[in-house]
Amino acid sequence: xxxxxxxxxxxxxxxxxxxxxxxxxxxxxxxxxxxxxxxxxxxxxxxxxxxxxxxxxxxxxxxxxxxxxxxxxxxxxxxxxxxxxxxxxxxxxxxxxxxxxxxxxxxxxxxxxxxxxxxxxxxxxxxxxxxxxxxxxxxxxxxxxxxxxxxxxxxxxxxxxxxxxxxxxxxxxxxxxxxxxxxxxxxxxxxxxxxxxxxxxxxxxxxxxxxxxxxxxxxxxxxxxxxxxxxxxxxxxxxxxxxxxxxxxxxxxxxxxxxxxxxxxxxxxxxxxxxxxxxxxxxxxxxxxxxxxxxxxxxxxxxxxxxxxxxxxxxxxxxxxxxxxxxxxxxxxxxxxxxxxxxxxxxxxxxxxxxxxxxxxxxxxx
Amino acid sequence: xxxxxxxxxxxxxxxxxxxxxxxxxxxxxxxxxxxxxxxxxxxxxxxxxxxxxxxxxxxxxxxxxxxxxxxxxxxxxxxxxxxxxxxxxxxxxxxxxxxxxxxxxxxxxxxxxxxxxxxxxxxxxxxxxxxxxxxxxxxxxxxxxxxxxxxxxxxxxxxxxxxxxxxxxxxxxxxxxxxxxxxxxxxxxxxxxxxxxxxxxxxxxxxxxxxxxxxxxxxxxxxxxxxxxxxxxxxxxxxxxxxxxxxxxxxxxxxxxxxxxxxxxxxxxxxxxxxxxxxxxxxxxxxxxxxxxxxxxxxxxxxxxxxxxxxxxxxxxxxxxxxxx
Numbered sequence: 001x002x003x004x005x006x007x008x009x010x011x012x013x014x015x016x017x018x019x020x021x022x023x024x025x026x027x028x029x030x031x032x033x034x035x036x037x038x039x040x041x042x043x044x045x046x047x048x049x050x051x052x053x054x055x056x057x058x059x060x061x062x063x064x065x066x067x068x069x070x071x072x073x074x075x076x077x078x079x080x081x082x083x084x085x086x087x088x089x090x091x092x093x094x095x096x097x098x099x100x101x102x103x104x105x106x107x108x109x110x111x112x113x114x115x116x117x118x119x120x121x122x123x124x125x126x127x128x129x130x131x132x133x134x135x136x137x138x139x140x141x142x143x144x145x146x147x148x149x150x151x152x153x154x155x156x157x158x159x160x161x162x163x164x165x166x167x168x169x170x171x172x173x174x175x176x177x178x179x180x181x182x183x184x185x186x187x188x189x190x191x192x193x194x195x196x197x198x199x200x201x202x203x204x205x206x207x208x209x210x211x212x213x214x215x216x217x218x219x220x221x222x223x224x225x226x227x228x229x230x231x232x233x234x235x236x237x238x239x240x241x242x243x244x245x246x247x248x249x250x251x252x253x254x255x256x257x258x259x260x261x262x263x264x265x266x267x268x269x270x271x272x273x274x275x276x277x278x279x280x281x282x283x284x285x286x287x288x289x290x291x292x293x294x295x296x297x298x299x300x301x302x303x304x305x306x307x308x309x310x311x312x313x314x315x316x317x318x319x320x321x322x323x324x325x326x327x328x329x330x331x332x333x334x335x336x337x338x339x340x341x342x343x344x345x346x347x348x349x350x351x352x353x354x355x356x357x358x359x360x361x362x363x364x365x366x
Numbered sequence: 367x368x369x370x371x372x373x374x375x376x377x378x379x380x381x382x383x384x385x386x387x388x389x390x391x392x393x394x395x396x397x398x399x400x401x402x403x404x405x406x407x408x409x410x411x412x413x414x415x416x417x418x419x420x421x422x423x424x425x426x427x428x429x430x431x432x433x434x435x436x437x438x439x440x441x442x443x444x445x446x447x448x449x450x451x452x453x454x455x456x457x458x459x460x461x462x463x464x465x466x467x468x469x470x471x472x473x474x475x476x477x478x479x480x481x482x483x484x485x486x487x488x489x490x491x492x493x494x495x496x497x498x499x500x501x502x503x504x505x506x507x508x509x510x511x512x513x514x515x516x517x518x519x520x521x522x523x524x525x526x527x528x529x530x531x532x533x534x535x536x537x538x539x540x541x542x543x544x545x546x547x548x549x550x551x552x553x554x555x556x557x558x559x560x561x562x563x564x565x566x567x568x569x570x571x572x573x574x575x576x577x578x579x580x581x582x583x584x585x586x587x588x589x590x591x592x593x594x595x596x597x598x599x600x601x602x603x604x605x606x607x608x609x610x611x612x613x614x615x616x617x618x619x620x621x622x623x624x625x626x627x628x629x630x631x632x633x634x635x636x637x638x639x640x641x642x643x644x645x646x647x648x649x650x651x652x653x654x655x656x657x658x659x660x661x662x663x664x665x666x667x668x669x670x671x672x673x674x675x676x677x678x679x680x681x682x683x684x685x686x687x688x689x690x691x
Contacts, residue, residue: 008479012468019467019508205463205524208427208534209480210452 001214009211009219013193017223023189027227031181031234038173038180039243049132052079052090052099057106065118069100074132091123098122098132174239175326176299178232178258179319183265183293184286186228190269191282193220199278213361221266228262229255249329253336257325257343264318264346267353274360293319321345380405380440380532380563381426387434388421388586395421397586398435403565403579405531406558410577411567412674418586419567420460423536426565427457440531453481456525460536462517466510470501470520473509474527481528495523499553515546522553526562533557535566539573551576571670580670582677589677597673602680603627603640605668606650610636610661619657620650628675639672 017024055062070077075098081087087099101119103109109117194217197203206216232255239245247254268289276282294300296314303311303320314320321342328334336343381403388396396418403409411419424430426439428448437444442451464473474495478488496502499519504512509520518538525533535554539547551573554564566577574580575594582590582597590597610616613636617629620638625646628639640646651663 002482004482005480008476011479012465012472012476015472016465016467200466201459201461201463202465203463204429204459204461205457206480207429208452208455208457209477210449210482211480 001212001218002210005211006215006219006222009216010222013220013223027185027231028234030185031177031231032238034181035174035177035235035238035242038177039239047073049075049097050095051075051077052081052087052096053077053102054081054084054087054099055102056104057102059107061110062102062106065102065106066100075100087121091121094123096123172327172331174235174243174245175330176297176323177239178235178326179261179297179322180294180299181231181235182228182258182261182322183319184290185231186224186262186265187269187272187289188283188286189227190221190224190266191272191276191286192279193224194270194273195276195279195282214358217270217361221270224266225259225262228265229258232258245330247330248333249335253329254326256336257322257329257339260343260346261318261322261325264322264350264353267350267357268318271353271357271360274357293317296320298323315345316349318346318349321349378405378441379403381409381565382438383426383435385435386422386425386432386437388418388425388430389433395586396425396432399583399586399588401581401588401591403563405563406561407578408554408558408564408566408576410574410580411565411583412569412571412574412580412670413567413583414569414678416585417583419583420536421586422583423457423534423565423567427455427534428452429457453528454531456528456530456533458521458525458533458535458538460538460540462509462521464509464517464521464524467508469506469508470496470512471505473520474524477524477527483528491527495527499523514541515543515550518542518546518550519553522550526557531561531563533562533564535564537567537569539568539570547573571674574670574674582674584678584681587681589681590673594670594673598668598670601668601673601676602642603672603676604643604646605666605672606638606640606647606663607632607666608636608638608650608654608661608663609634610654610659612659615657616654616659616661619654619659623650623653625649627679628672637666637672639675 053066055066066077069075077100079086079090079096081090081099084101087096087101090096091099099121101121103117103119106117197206197216197220236247236254240247269286272282272285272289276285292313296306296310297303297317297319298314299319303314303323306314325336325339325342328339329336379402381401383399383401386396386399386401387394399418399422401422411422413419421430425432426437426444428445428451431445439451440454442448442454444451465476468476471492474492475488478491483491496505499522501516501519501523504516509517512520518541522535522538525535533554539550542550547570554566558564566573568574577594579593580591580597581588592600608616608620613631613634616636617631620626620629620636625641626638627641630637638650640650647663647665651661654661654663
């Protein structure tokens, strides 16, 4: 390993990158576009479900409970019903997704713990609606309706605080998005950059010179470490400005975790470049590794809900571990030291994948 | 480094290869080739496409692993000592292999850095090369926008930047106009004057003619080896020029005649290559007379094309035997 040669390759890459407008645009464009896309469009946050109220009690408290639940904004009580049969009709027609039923003996039930005071009938065919209703039903109705009038406004605020962080999707999505963007760009760009040299015939000239494969690979990959950190910054800044994502942990830990993940993704890219013959093949392979990572890492679906086999598989992927790292640090103010297991997993991944890549690299054409 | 090498080494041949074989699966790309290239000479590889020229060159500089055979280049055993050799050779690929999206100067700076030149030496050497290869005006132009001849001059400058003892050129003039080709060869002879050994592959006869020594490759086999003059003198047959009113009629008559190796119409005359020597002129003239064609037949000096045609024909004739063995 000769440092001057390594540096010369880094310089060359940067010069080429500067002229490659498309790649350069993608480096900033991909994070921005994805952030807006995932942040706004793919929103699992359920609000304003069309709903109906069947108030059979007709008391001051029953009207108050409707008002409180309406404040949560999960359901819009657009319909006031007179009979239970109407619920069935409206649900079947798809006019409403849920209905709140207040039984005639509502006030007595409030003080008797053996029977629930409220009932929410939901269209169970949509799991997200079901989940929303279940969370709504967890509202501490008794506490809210406590006769102590002074306590009422305070508990109302409490409802909002308790639910809102859970119900705003971007808070969970944006940290995960850092992982998605890094996986996509780091793996793809490195694999393609390394294969490009071979495809364009530059490699044939280079291997007749004293350049070693390690110098060439490292020199081509190093600029991407900087680019990756730049992308992390773009997502963080936009996440905070647009989606008000909290940064609860330390910035140093965030960049430390990102760096570990960038190195893991670059290793994967280097490995793919030893398998691919053309840039197109490299691109296909990068997408092949990208999909399972995005689906199983916990970015899209909760990790706990996946079958065991999928969980084991997910443990292999660097993105799974990064997802835990970045969410832990950003949202729960965890430190890298506390999350050492995830760092270790990334280190093991890098060692194995890079090891195989080195074994596969030869400084020859055949 | 130059002073460290022994006297004997300096006078030894630049390249010695024995029994060189390269197989790609079932295909034998290079078939038992023996080569000896003396120092400070231009050694040419002449052969059609697919004759194994590129493969041989790639094996000589350690880019490909030979299936069989011994290679000694500048005293280095190949492939074992290929890394040490790489500092002492320059290699110019058939396809332009520098970076299209870097400028002329940036490309050369990169190559200089690869060879661990310091800043001052880089600047000095690039200045020399820009001047010698007429690249000064193009120095800030992207390599991808250069013409064929300009690209080739840049590639040569990059290949000789570190002043290699041996320069391997794989069909360097295939994408270049005749004027650029002449200039390019002038550059090569300037390098030879400075002591560089050059191995160049080509399929142009006029270029082959300019080499000090020549090897003709056909289907991976070395079918002839020597100076252009010696090869022409050693031609087994005779070369005759038939002048007549209608060369195509003469061609039809001579085509089936035994002992005729090849026929080629050159303008208004017909060039005849025979398989053997002695009395061929009379035999051809008689055959034409019999067919009622009034022609003037005279013996001419053979050229490299005759040597090439004769050598590749004989190798084709010998091929079935080899396959059987």
